[in-house]
Amino acid sequence: MADSPPADNAAAAPPGAPTTAAATGRAGPGASPTDILLLHPGAMGSAVGEVWHGLGLRVHWLPEGRSAASSRRAEAAGLLGTDLDTALGRCTLVASICPPHAALTVAAQVFERGYRGLYLDANAISPQASASIAELASRAGAQYVDGGIIGPPPRGNATARLYLSGPHAAELAPRLAGAGLSTQALAGGLCQASALKMAFAAWNKGAQALLADVHALADTHGVREALEAEWALLEPDAAERTRRMLTNAPKAWRWSGEMREIADTFGAAGLPEGFHRAAAEVYDRLAGFKDAAEPPPLAGIVAALRRAGG
Numbered sequence: 001m002a003d004s005p006p007a008d009n010a011a012a013a014p015p016g017a018p019t020t021a022a023a024t025g026r027a028g029p030g031a032s033p034t035d036i037l038l039l040h041p042g043a044m045g046s047a048v049g050e051v052w053h054g055l056g057l058r059v060h061w062l063p064e065g066r067s068a069a070s071s072r073r074a075e076a077a078g079l080l081g082t083d084l085d086t087a088l089g090r091c092t093l094v095a096s097i098c099p100p101h102a103a104l105t106v107a108a109q110v111f112e113r114g115y116r117g118l119y120l121d122a123n124a125i126s127p128q129a130s131a132s133i134a135e136l137a138s139r140a141g142a143q144y145v146d147g148g149i150i151g152p153p154p155r156g157n158a159t160a161r162l163y164l165s166g167p168h169a170a171e172l173a174p175r176l177a178g179a180g181l182s183t184q185a186l187a188g189g190l191c192q193a194s195a196l197k198m199a200f201a202a203w204n205k206g207a208q209a210l211l212a213d214v215h216a217l218a219d220t221h222g223v224r225e226a227l228e229a230e231w232a233l234l235e236p237d238a239a240e241r242t243r244r245m246l247t248n249a250p251k252a253w254r255w256s257g258e259m260r261e262i263a264d265t266f267g268a269a270g271l272p273e274g275f276h277r278a279a280a281e282v283y284d285r286l287a288g289f290k291d292a293a294e295p296p297p298l299a300g301i302v303a304a305l306r307r308a309g310g
């Protein structure tokens with residue numbers, strides 16, 4: 001699977017002096033990025049941006065159209081707010097870390113401005129979707145790196161892995177590793193990193209959707225307590241899995257898009273894709289928990305699933 005060991009918390013190569021390539025937004029594949037445009041500073045993007053900022057790289061972001069929450073995160077992470085044209089003139093790497101359903105639009109906005117540097121899509125998208133973005137990059141004369149992030153936002157004791165693939169992955173990987181963020185270039189095809197992310201999340205997030213649905217089903221028939229008692233005997237990790245599922249409910253609005261990407265990935269591999277189409281529907285029904293300050297109670301999950309179902 002991997003062609004090199006993880007560069008856990010390794011320091012990046014020291015950023016070189018800005019080159020003419022940086023001034024024109026064109027990086028030769030071997031150039032070390034000094035200025036990165038991060039699209040956008042969400043929970044994960046801001047944490048990754050902070051790691052890169054800690055490496056001495058200048059990390060830019062686009063305040064236009066973003067919420068006050070993104071603004072707060074960007075400021076706390078030491079990111080530099082700017083506009084798209086200025087950023088593309090300066091940055092030799094654009095890193096897309098946004099909701100999966102927005103990945104293609106975000107990429108198109110960059111390439112329609114004639115950007116010809118390195119473009120990293122680190123989103124939870126199917127290998128086919130990633131290949132479409134690679135095609136946009138290629139038509140624009142840019143270089144594409146496929147990426148996938150596994151693990152929580154790297155802050156405090158939390159660590160994440162950024163997997164990269166494609167012809168520029170091996171040289172970029174050591175330059176983007178920092179405190180809490182390890183990077184690894186995967187051997188094989190262009191979109192291996194996305195494939196790995198899809199396979200990982202298929203189980204991790206797909207199973208959480210199934211668990212929520214099972215709770216709702218048992219509740220509908222009045223057997224939820226009996227089921228939990230049985231689980232305590234035979235599935236002792238069910239209680240902890242349920243707790244995690246509740247904690248993650250505020251992310252359901254974003255996970256439904258990820259489930260559709262996973263379903264597409266299964267479908268393209270000739271495998272059954274229905275599990276994750278249904279998981280997407282579960283997360284659609286839980287989308288109302290977006291921005292909830294506290295995890296909802298199980299009864300809230302059950303009610304949301306059942307209400308939307310009629």
Ligand SMILES: NC(=O)c1ccc[n+]([C@@H]2O[C@H](COP(=O)([O-])OP(=O)(O)OC[C@H]3O[C@@H](n4cnc5c(N)ncnc54)[C@H](OP(=O)(O)O)[C@@H]3O)[C@@H](O)[C@H]2O)c1
Pocket residue numbers: 039040041042043044045046065066067068069070071097098099100102106122123124149150151152153254258
């Ligand atoms: N969070 C995690 O634990 C985690 C773990 C592994 C991988 N990832 C990956 O990281 C990526 C981003 O996740 P995240 O947790 O950072 O998400 P997030 O916290 O929801 O943030 C998403 C960012 O994208 C912006 N955004 C929202 N809708 C958009 C749209 N339609 N077009 C363009 N930008 C939009 C948001 O801006 P506004 O809200 O200000 O509009 C925000 O800055 C995903 O691909 C995910 O799979 C996340």
